[in-house]
Amino acid sequence: MISINSISVSRGDNPVIKGFSAEFKAGTITAIIGPNGCGKSTLLAAIAGDLPLANGIVKVAEKEIQNYSISDLARLRSVVLQQPLFNLAFTVQEVLAMARSAGSTLASENAAIAKLAINDLVDRKVTQLSGGEKQRVAIALAIAVDAPVLLLDEPLAAQDVESTKRIIELLKAEAKAGKTIILVAHVPESELNWCDQIIKDF
Amino acid sequence: MNVAFLFAMVVLSFSVGAAQIDGLVSALFNPGANTSAAEILWQIRIPRVITALIVGAALGVAGALAQGATNNPLAEPAILGTSAGAALAVVIGVLANIVVIGSFAAMVIAAIGALLVTLLTLRFATLDRSVSPLNLVIIGLAFSATISAIVGILTTAISRSDARSISFWSFGSLALTNSSDLLPLLIFTVTGIVIALWIAPRLDLLSLGDATAKHLGIDPRKVRRIALIALAILIGAAVSTVGTISFLGLAAPHIARLVVGPKHRPLIVQSALLGATILLVADTLARTIAAPNELNVGLFTALIGAPILALLVRNRQSSWSQS
Numbered sequence: 386m387i388s389i390n391s392i393s394v395s396r397g398d399n400p401v402i403k404g405f406s407a408e409f410k411a412g413t414i415t416a417i418i419g420p421n422g423c424g425k426s427t428l429l430a431a432i433a434g435d436l437p438l439a440n441g442i443v444k445v446a447e448k449e450i451q452n453y454s455i456s457d458l459a460r461l462r463s464v465v466l467q468q469p470l471f472n473l474a475f476t477v478q479e480v481l482a483m484a485r486s487a488g489s490t491l492a493s494e495n496a497a498i499a500k501l502a503i504n505d506l507v508d509r510k511v512t513q514l515s516g517g518e519k520q521r522v523a524i525a526l527a528i529a530v531d532a533p534v535l536l537l538d539e540p541l542a543a544q545d546v547e548s549t550k551r552i553i554e555l556l557k558a559e560a561k562a563g564k565t566i567i568l569v570a571h572v573p574e575s576e577l578n579w580c581d582q583i584i585k586d587f
Numbered sequence: 588m589n590v591a592f593l594f595a596m597v598v599l600s601f602s603v604g605a606a607q608i609d610g611l612v613s614a615l616f617n618p619g620a621n622t623s624a625a626e627i628l629w630q631i632r633i634p635r636v637i638t639a640l641i642v643g644a645a646l647g648v649a650g651a652l653a654q655g656a657t658n659n660p661l662a663e664p665a666i667l668g669t670s671a672g673a674a675l676a677v678v679i680g681v682l683a684n685i686v687v688i689g690s691f692a693a694m695v696i697a698a699i700g701a702l703l704v705t706l707l708t709l710r711f712a713t714l715d716r717s718v719s720p721l722n723l724v725i726i727g728l729a730f731s732a733t734i735s736a737i738v739g740i741l742t743t744a745i746s747r748s749d750a751r752s753i754s755f756w757s758f759g760s761l762a763l764t765n766s767s768d769l770l771p772l773l774i775f776t777v778t779g780i781v782i783a784l785w786i787a788p789r790l791d792l793l794s795l796g797d798a799t800a801k802h803l804g805i806d807p808r809k810v811r812r813i814a815l816i817a818l819a820i821l822i823g824a825a826v827s828t829v830g831t832i833s834f835l836g837l838a839a840p841h842i843a844r845l846v847v848g849p850k851h852r853p854l855i856v857q858s859a860l861l862g863a864t865i866l867l868v869a870d871t872l873a874r875t876i877a878a879p880n881e882l883n884v885g886l887f888t889a890l891i892g893a894p895i896l897a898l899l900v901r902n903r904q905s906s907w908s909q910s
Contacts, residue, residue, distance in 0.1 A: 435798060459804030470796035472658055473849035474906040483792050487804040512908040523799075530803070 386411040386534060386565040387432060392441030394424075394431045401427045404441070405587040411533070413581040414556055414566045418574060425569040426467065426538050428587060432567060433464045433536050445534060459487035462534035467542065467569075469523035471511035477522050478507045481529055489529040497529040500555050517543040524552065528559070535559060537568040553579055589846075589857075593864045600636050600871040601628060605878040634766040639870045640863040641769070642761070642829050643839075645776045645821040647862020648783050650836030651843070651855050652821070655790035656814035657709070659720045660841070660907040664822045665833035667727045668704040671734035673819075673826035674756045676700025678741050689768035689828050694775050698823025704730060705815055735831075758885030759832035761870050768828050775824030780859060782817035786810060787851035794849070832885045835862055835869075838892030844906040865891055 387409040394402040401424040409415055409432075417425045430436045432443060434450040443450045445461055453461065471480070481494040498504055501521045506514065511522060520543050527535060535556075541549050557579060560566050574583055602611050606627055614624035646664070653662040653669070664670045676696045680686040686693040708730050712723040739753045754760075789810045792800040797807040825832070843857035869887035876882060 433802070435801070455801055455806050456804040459802060462802075464799075464802040466796075466798060470799065471794070472796070472908050473791075473794035474908070475791070475794070475849055479791075479850070480795070483795065484803060486789075486792065487802075512906075526799075526803075 386446060387567075388442075388444045389432065390442045390444070392431060392443060393439040394427055394436055395439050396427060400439070402431065402587060406441075407584060407587075409565050409567055409582075411565050412560055412563050414560045414568070414579065415582040415584060416568055416570045416577045416580040417584045417587075418570050418572070418577070419585050419587075424587070428584075429536055429538055429567065429569050433462060434458055435464075456487075459530070459532075461532055462536060463487070463527035463530040463532045465520070465523045465527045465535075465537040465540055467538040469519050471514075471519060471522075474510040474512045476508055477503065477511055477514075477525075480511050480522060481526055484526055484529040487530045487532070489531070493531050494525075494529045497525040500528060500558075501525045502551060515543075517545065517548060520544065521548065521552075524555075528555075533563070534565045535567075537566070539569050539571055542571060589860050589864070593860060593867070596864060596867050596871070597636055597640075600639075600867060601632055603871060603875050604632060605874065630766070634769060635761055635764060635870070635874075636867065637769060638761055638764045638772065638828065639867040641772050641776050642825045642832070643835065643863035643866025644859035645779060645825045645862070646832060646835045646866065647839035647843070647858035647860075648780050648855050649818050649821040649825070650838075650862075651840040651851065651858040652783055652790075652814045652818040653836065654840055655787075655793060655851055655854075656811045656818065657720075657723060658793050658796070659723055661720065661724045661837075662727075663833075663836035664701075664818065665731060665831060665836060666724055668708045668730035668734060669701045669818060669822045670826050670831045670833070671731040671738065672704025673697040673701040673822050674738045674831055675704070675734050675741075676823075677827045678738050678756070682741060682745055689764065689771075691771040691774075693827040694771055694824045696823075697827035698775070698819045701822045701826070702815060702819035704734060705819065709811075709815075754883055755830040757831060758883035759830035759888075760873075760881065760883055761829050762874070762881045764828055772824050772828050775820055779817045779821035779824070780855065782813065782820070783855050784852060786813045786817065787855055790814060790851040791849075829884070832866070832888055834885070834892050835865055835888045838888075838896040839865060841896055842892075849906045 389407050391404040391406050393404055417428055419425055498507060501524055503521050503525060506518060524540055540552055556566055570577060577583060608624045608627055610624050614628045617625060618629045650663045653664055653667055654660055677693050680693060680696045686696060708727045712726045738756050742753050789805050792803055792805045793807055800807045839862040840858045843854055843861050847853040847857045865888060869891055870884045872887045873882045873884040
């Protein structure tokens, strides 16, 4: 589904990723791990098409990522940022409806609410949620789009034990349904046995 | 409720003024009557009330656009340099004998000046890629102050009555508007508000940040550009007709958000209503409180808008995130 071929990415004048290649198959979960500052988020952002590449090629569904329009790419991959920004006091329901611009429907939004078990949050204002709740809303927003590729930057960072379990089960189910899932994780490799592929040296 | 109050204010401001009008009602229904009442009402007060309503709506919507486009609760046309840019363009246009204040041409060059300075502010504030909300406000204030100073020097150095005085460009006044200004003002304002309503749903997505907006299929730069063009059209019309009226653009959308919530389409409608109401009240006070002398209307928009804003934000949860 996604292939990256010897990509290099710089942040400012700093080369962060140098000539890295990998393959991500449909129906699999890949975790990117490594110490702080090694460029995990940068790699994910490059795969998302958010960063210009100094070199190399990122292909999604056999097509170079920069050749997609913004709206086509939105239907192909959804992204969960490490710290989702909710600047205005929309309700959770209103925020989820914003995924309509990427092709969500009321049904897919409600399904996402059920999958994340955030039914009791739907009428709350997103500005008043805790960090973990905001992150679950951001994951629901991404899931509501129902895109074949799902990219998540530390989706488990602010979650309690139960939410962590639920999100892992959710990701496994999404992968089983054929999605390509790549996430950045900040846990020991031994805790990632539910992933199909681990990337740690890049 | 809102609309009823606005209507009551319109009737009230028809009836008060420097000159006493006898037979207001008969004058209102006989615009052609050859009485001084009909003349004052139809030549002076009604055009002025309509100007206040249109400009107030324009400023309210402009504030909502400025805040939505920059994702910044402190943004408003007088802070982003938009108003100063419009004022500078008009002053230069008048001094170069290209335009007359209040004309269609003046609004066009005012809108261009407004857009250029706003883009300059945004470009300057994000040069180092740090889109800090505070940076934007500080840089915007610096640009506004610099350009306002240039406007002041130009207006005082060249004594021509049609360049208006520095207090006009700093605090605004509706005293010099006349009925021929109304049509271009209306066309510009309606155009700006229509564009604003059209882009409004996409402004909602900007509140999730540029990255997420883009992930959801929206081009944040394009949305911002369209919103800023609407902003420049509204401010171009308002500033070239009545000068710079600050604070209304900041207060109206904040108060409106407490009434209708953060969604931009209802917010824009509510900001227009509130802007029109506040400016009408302010202008009625400005022309009656020290009659027959006129005070600058900007003094009253600040006097009315600022305490309301402070109280509302203090007593109720603001729509903006606290972080």
